[in-house]
Amino acid sequence: MVNSDPNVGERTRKRVQEVIQALSFQPNMAARGLAAGKTRVLGLVIPVGISSIFSDPYFPLVIQGVSSACNLRGYSIMLWLAEPQFERKTISQIIYNGLIDGVIVLSMLTDDPLIDRLSESNLPFMTIGRHPTNQKINYVDVENRSGAYQGVSYAIETGHRRVACIGGPRNTISGQDRYQGYLEALRDHGRPVLPELIVEGDYSDAGGYQAMTRLLPSKPDAVFAASDAMALAAMRAIQEAGLRVPEDIAIIGFDDIPSAAISKPPLTTVRQPIVQTGKIVAETLIDRIEHPDPEPHRILLPVELVIRASC
Amino acid sequence: MVNSDPNVGERTRKRVQEVIQALSFQPNMAARGLAAGKTRVLGLVIPVGISSIFSDPYFPLVIQGVSSACNLRGYSIMLWLAEPQFERKTISQIIYNGLIDGVIVLSMLTDDPLIDRLSESNLPFMTIGRHPTNQKINYVDVENRSGAYQGVSYAIETGHRRVACIGGPRNTISGQDRYQGYLEALRDHGRPVLPELIVEGDYSDAGGYQAMTRLLPSKPDAVFAASDAMALAAMRAIQEAGLRVPEDIAIIGFDDIPSAAISKPPLTTVRQPIVQTGKIVAETLIDRIEHPDPEPHRILLPVELVIRASC
DNA sequence: TTGATAATTGGGAGCGCTCCCTAAATACCA
DNA sequence: TGGTATTTAGGGAGCGCTCCCAATTATCAA
Numbered sequence: 073m074v075n076s077d078p079n080v081g082e083r084t085r086k087r088v089q090e091v092i093q094a095l096s097f098q099p100n101m102a103a104r105g106l107a108a109g110k111t112r113v114l115g116l117v118i119p120v121g122i123s124s125i126f127s128d129p130y131f132p133l134v135i136q137g138v139s140s141a142c143n144l145r146g147y148s149i150m151l152w153l154a155e156p157q158f159e160r161k162t163i164s165q166i167i168y169n170g171l172i173d174g175v176i177v178l179s180m181l182t183d184d185p186l187i188d189r190l191s192e193s194n195l196p197f198m199t200i201g202r203h204p205t206n207q208k209i210n211y212v213d214v215e216n217r218s219g220a221y222q223g224v225s226y227a228i229e230t231g232h233r234r235v236a237c238i239g240g241p242r243n244t245i246s247g248q249d250r251y252q253g254y255l256e257a258l259r260d261h262g263r264p265v266l267p268e269l270i271v272e273g274d275y276s277d278a279g280g281y282q283a284m285t286r287l288l289p290s291k292p293d294a295v296f297a298a299s300d301a302m303a304l305a306a307m308r309a310i311q312e313a314g315l316r317v318p319e320d321i322a323i324i325g326f327d328d329i330p331s332a333a334i335s336k337p338p339l340t341t342v343r344q345p346i347v348q349t350g351k352i353v354a355e356t357l358i359d360r361i362e363h364p365d366p367e368p369h370r371i372l373l374p375v376e377l378v379i380r381a382s383c
Numbered sequence: 384m385v386n387s388d389p390n391v392g393e394r395t396r397k398r399v400q401e402v403i404q405a406l407s408f409q410p411n412m413a414a415r416g417l418a419a420g421k422t423r424v425l426g427l428v429i430p431v432g433i434s435s436i437f438s439d440p441y442f443p444l445v446i447q448g449v450s451s452a453c454n455l456r457g458y459s460i461m462l463w464l465a466e467p468q469f470e471r472k473t474i475s476q477i478i479y480n481g482l483i484d485g486v487i488v489l490s491m492l493t494d495d496p497l498i499d500r501l502s503e504s505n506l507p508f509m510t511i512g513r514h515p516t517n518q519k520i521n522y523v524d525v526e527n528r529s530g531a532y533q534g535v536s537y538a539i540e541t542g543h544r545r546v547a548c549i550g551g552p553r554n555t556i557s558g559q560d561r562y563q564g565y566l567e568a569l570r571d572h573g574r575p576v577l578p579e580l581i582v583e584g585d586y587s588d589a590g591g592y593q594a595m596t597r598l599l600p601s602k603p604d605a606v607f608a609a610s611d612a613m614a615l616a617a618m619r620a621i622q623e624a625g626l627r628v629p630e631d632i633a634i635i636g637f638d639d640i641p642s643a644a645i646s647k648p649p650l651t652t653v654r655q656p657i658v659q660t661g662k663i664v665a666e667t668l669i670d671r672i673e674h675p676d677p678e679p680h681r682i683l684l685p686v687e688l689v690i691r692a693s694c
Numbered sequence: 695t696t697g698a699t700a701a702t703t704g705g706g707a708g709c710g711c712t713c714c715c716t717a718a719a720t721a722c723c724a
Numbered sequence: 725t726g727g728t729a730t731t732t733a734g735g736g737a738g739c740g741c742t743c744c745c746a747a748t749t750a751t752c753a754a
Contacts, residue, residue: 100481102416103740106709111413120447132443136431139464148477151462153450166459170411277642312647331588336623414710417739701750720731
């Protein structure tokens with residue numbers, strides 16, 4: 073017994089430990105996994121279909137959180153970047169191959185076939201990002217809607233009348249949720265929804281710049297961008313057009329990435345706890361693996377409006 | 384025989400394939416790993432000790448390259464973010480546990496204890512980033528020295544006389560190599576090395592901004608920054624000080640990250656093939672696992688000076 | 695001291711696969 | 725058609741561990 077078997081003598085246990093030390097013995101995980109039926113490995117699936125997605129600082133931070141929780145609990149991470157062409161075959165193959173005790177899926181898209189496959193299986197899994205329809209899926213997400221609501225409300229309450237929106241991609245859940253928050257804030261403050269002030273972005277720097285360029289002729293006096301990357305790019309576009317931030321156009325972002333604090337002016341933004349999200353999703357999944365429990369776990373992490381100088 | 388055993392009848396093979404299809408049978412990788420002594424899993428170790436390191440777009444891109452090569456060759460990736468406090472124990476434990484056929488180590492630091500442990504073992508491994516002393520270690524790296532040399536030479540040849548350097552951290556190999564390139568370019572063009580024009584950065588945005596602020600009083604007319612993140616931040620610092628890029632101070636970066644192309648002015652920088660680096664290191668490692676070969680493999684990938692408007 | 699009970703230990707089966715060796719089937723040639 | 729060479733199929737051992745049960749030893753009360 074290499075492990076701490078509960079009914080093994082104190083003396084024996086000690087001797088075993090000494091021998092382990094002396095030989096610097098490492099149990100073979102493949103054998104252990106085979107015999108015990110559990111490997112202490114978590115799968116982490118990240119879709120990279122959307123081109124810009126991996127240059128976003130979001131993903132590394134999630135990985136960092138997951139990794140940190142796994143280290144603490146003695147788990148390892150198997151990483152798959154799900155390139156679209158592999159989804160059908162490889163992913164499902166890989167997932168059922170007995171190397172993994174559970175899976176975390178970074179679920180951006182509103183319709184991810186992988187999720188359906190997983191819910192049919194009996195492999196424990198959680199998603200980062202809520203599922204739009206299936207109520208039985210366990211997830212961790214941040215309060216995207218409420219965060220956007222807060223940000224846009226703040227813009228309105230600080231006297232801005234034409235608040236534009238650079239949204240996230242429409243086929244992402246977070247993009248939709250943040251857009252909803254924008255809409256609701258407008259409605260609750262009795263403001264009209266003006267189509268010319270709404271542009272779809274792709275969360276990326278380049279996309280934000282382009283979106284702002286298209287927005288400029290409509291003369292917004294504030295912009296809510298669904299990501300900091302886009303917000304910062306929009307700020308650049310505004311300044312290059314000879315306008316001032318926040319005097320001519322105020323900006324509110326979403327994420328609070330490191331560079332948001334040091335832009336000029338510093339970006340007012342909605343902070344989401346990215347590393348924390350990764351940690352919690354991993355912890356919850358490990359809990360569920362070790363103590364199976366049919367109760368759905370749906371966790372919504374709070375966001376926080378960080379007021380700086382851009383609005 | 385689930386695999387394509389070379390001496391198995393054509394008819395039988397076909398029948399086996401059909402049955403596999405019909406049952407959508409998935410071989411258990413743990414069992415296969417145990418029996419065959421190989422798991423088709425690669426370890427990827429990334430140190431996250433340096434705080435800012437994971438917000439750098441470099442790492443995701445390397446992962447992407449490694450992942451892409453692994454997908455092609457039917458390998459999976461086991462990811463470890465090596466938090467410093469785990470290095471001694473966990474990392475070496477994990478690496479010898481039989482779950483892995485080989486390891487890729489993203490080796491930034493000039494003295495990484497993990498590398499020494501690995502070279503004592505007989506686990507195939509490669510590093511990304513050359514090793515400063517041990518000649519027997521297989522690595523893939525980019526031409527950091529020559530890239531910096533090209534960039535700095537270009538600055539000098541375009542008429543700049545006081546070329547400053549915002550270097551990478553001194554305890555990183557790439558930081559040293561790029562600094563060497565800077566020095567050599569200065570020397571080969573008969574320019575003096577002025578200590579007041581040399582500042583150590585940490586590759587990060589914030590570090591670059593701070594470094595530039597310190598550099599400003601020394602009145603450089605050009606700056607070579609060892610990363611684009613620093614270069615972009617330096618550009619901001621210069622512009623905020625009321626100076627123009629490139630008229631007052633020219634800037635040359637290193638990396639060619641996406642935002643380098645859309646900054647204002649667009650950044651002249653040394654492009655390094657990051658995804659490619661990941662691909663090649665994974666491919667080479669897999670080759671070495673499948674066809675052991677004591678010959679050292681040291682690969683230096685070329686870089687390319689991308690001339691845009693900042694210099 | 696003895697018997698009953700509890701704590702501990704050692705041994706064997708088996709996890710699902712690969713590898714190797716032998717037996718059987720088939721092909722080939724005189 | 726018989727015999728040999730060759731291909732193909734099948735069976736068994738074993739990879740290194742965990743789990744479970746039987747055997748052993750220690751513990752305690754009468």
